[in-house]
Amino acid sequence: MPIRQITLSIACATLMATAVSAQADYPDRDIRVIVPWAAGGGTDAIVRKLSSIAEESLPVSMYVENIEGGMSATGLLQLTKARPDGYTIGALTYDSVITVPWQGTIPGFGTDQMKLIARVTSEPDAIITSDGAPWKSFDDLIAAAKEKPNTIRVGIQNMGARTHLTLLQLQDLTGAQFKIVSYPGGAAPQKEALLNGEVDFVITSLGDFAPLIESGKARGLVEFSDKQNEAFPDVPPVSETDTDIDLQMGSFIILAAPARTPDATIETLETAYHDAFESDEFQQWLPKIGVAPDWLGSGDVDAWVKQTQETLFGTMDELAEQGILSK
Structure with a gap:
């Protein structure tokens, strides 16, 4: 065998041995967890809580880093470009899985650029008002909006994002028209806008506003679900309101790693997070914060994402054809 070929073979064997050794030792340093939204929102709180429990079964710490911008695109870009060694993982939400790829915010981006570890929660969208809002129910709000179109101000997150799509479907189903105000960056700026009186109500999950609801500074009017949220017994699901509409919409949290992350590393992470998920804590x-635990492991979450994308991309394409939504 030529000397050069022998040298290349030895080099390849050395690299493979090093990679195997690295996998065997994983993890041996702290793990960075990217949350592509501002600190203070529901996703941030849930990922921090779950990661703090998960690290108890690992020999290293897990630290959350908030990288906001572009409907989660900025954080996603960092996640997909990270070294696939298990030391950078991230949280995906509705916008990461649906809005960003549909709108082409990151050219060529798709969930196939990541390995999905697990889905850990699902949380329906809801309408949340300030404590002094004049509407006592969802039906009161819809009636007022029909009487005076485009005068009631609603705070959504990014234009074209999930909360915007929820609002567009709500208007289409009820005939009500609202004045839309966009607050990029997740639920945190929505909270400030509601408390400051910049908007009359917001659309996001009840979990995002749980502390304000519990303190009495905010009030949930309806949740876009067909089941009663036990954490918020005073907030009816839309299926139990007088307004006869079927609108079920919401977000979720999926944990993911860059593509090409070794399967053994994904298994280690999934086990740590599953143990944390199942913990009594x-x-x-x-x-208590109004979010449903909803686990799907790495073996099932890929198929679920593909099915969800197919359904929602179809809905969004129809809205785009009608001129209601634009890419």
Whole structure:
């Protein structure tokens, strides 16, 4: 065998041995967890809580880093470009899985550029008002909006994002028209806008506003679900309102790593997070903030994402054809 070929073979064997050794030692340093939204929102709180429990079964710490911007695109870009060694993972939400790829915010981006670890929560959207709002129910709000179109101000997140799509479907189903105000960056700026009186109500999950609702500074009018949220017994699901509409919409949290992350590393992360998910601490804490624990492991979450994308991309394409939504 030529000397050069022998040298290349030895080099390849050395690299493979090094990679195997690195996998065997994983993890041996702290793990960075990217949350592509501002600090203070529901996703941030849930990922921090779950990661703090997950690290208890690992020999290293897990630290959350908030990288906001572009409907989660800025954080996603960092995640997909990170070294696939398990030391950078991230949280995906509705916008990461649906809005960003549909709008082409990151050219060529798709969920195939990541390995999905697990889905950990699902949380329906809701309408949340300030404590002094004049509407006592969802039906009162819809009636007022029909009487005076485009005068009631609603705070959504990014234009074209999930909360915008929820609002567009709500208007289409009820005939009500609202004045839209966009607050990029997740639920945190929505909270400030509602408290400052910049908007009359917001659309996001009840979990995002749980502390304000519990303190009495905010009030949920309806949740876009067909099941009663036990954490918020005073907030009816839309299926139990007088307004006869079927609108079920919401977000979720998926944990992911860059593509080409070794399967053994993904398994280690999934096990740590599953143990944290099943812990009494997490199971008892999550319903208190109005979010449903909803686990799908790495073997199932890929298929679920593909099905969800197919359904929602179709809905968004139809809205785009009608001129209601634009890419």
